[in-house]
Amino acid sequence: MQRTLIGPLATVILMVMTGCGNHDDSGSQPGQGQLPNVKIAQALSQQVTEWDEYTGRIEAVNSVDVRARVSGYLEKVNFKAGDKISKGDLLFQIDSEPFTAQLNFAKAELERAKSKHELAKNDLARAERLFRAKAISEEEHDARSKGLRETLAAVQSAQANVYTARLNMDFTQVRSPIDGRIGRELITAGNLVSGGGADATLLTFIVSTDPVYVYVDADERSVLKYRRQAQEGDRGSLGDERTPVELAVADELSFPHQGHLDYISPREDAATGTLTLRGVFANPDELLSPGFFARMRVRGSAPYPAILLPDRAIGTDQAQRFVWVVNQQNQVEYRKVALGAHIGQSRVIKEGLKPEEWAVIEGIQKLKPGIKVNPERISLSAHDDELKP
The missing domain is CATH 2.40.30.170 (Efflux pump adaptor protein, beta barrel domain)
Incomplete structure (x- = not known):
């Protein structure tokens, strides 16, 4: 009796297990909705420049540190910080009275030297007449001739002193040497400034714009x-x-x-x-x-025709660069490519891809050679970071 029951029971259990196995096998077959979704596009063809x-x-282009060229008390600042100025504009006024006195003294010394020179010239003219008449010695004639040259040198020295005094007088007016925009004043009116040499007071700076x-x-x-x-x-x-x-x-x-x-x-x-x-x-x-x-x-180059893909469409396999190409059967092909220059967010594809081929732009991480995909065709715009469906 027991032997009779075991046979049918085992048969039922085997049928149930077989039915479950058949159900799982039928559910594991991939359908169209389970294919990897990717976006594909044709490479952008355009003229590019590297x-x-x-x-x-x-x-x-021009930058100047404005410094005092003579020493004295600063009387006036004639600009506002950050002003746009022109060459020759008056920036600072240094007290000019001491330099006016020096100029007047130099002019007086020049007049004195000129007077002595005129007197020496007349003395030499008389000496030449007397020398021809043998009324004076040759030594006397030479002394008066050398005296004339000495007074001429004195006149030239006095003229140089006047020129120097006039320069110092002009330097009391600090003017812009260039066109540009001026910085802030680094010293205010009433302060003593030092002029000339490495220790000259820095007053401000000017830069051309x-x-x-x-x-x-x-x-x-x-x-x-x-x-x-x-x-x-x-x-x-x-x-x-x-x-x-x-x-x-x-x-x-x-x-x-x-x-x-x-x-x-x-x-x-x-x-x-x-x-x-x-x-x-x-x-x-x-x-x-x-x-x-x-x-x-x-x-870096003249304009030339090129095909472009966004950087995100390009994969790296050790030292090799590649893209995924989708054929007419929606199968993925592994394609080695040679890259050119970066153009914005895209790369020039020098070798390995034709303009009419469809490359995977998004979803490259899921792919293996030969698998089928569910592609969505999009177009690349002239701006490589924009995609148009």
């Missing part, structure tokens, strides 16, 4: 590239002989300021292996101030 970016500082310079350091390979472009006349559509440069300051993401290189150092710094480049930029609105941090980029 730019090399550097960091540096803005500097004034338009144009401005930007200095950066570039490696020798880059400098050689710029020089070869200049030699080959590789200027694209710009049609000039100057290498274009662009500038951005701290609050700017793009490079809105246009300029050109006007100087490359003739000697490399052996310690750093770099040469100094200087860009010059117009600054009519005075947005750019000397001392500002700046990013300057130098044009």
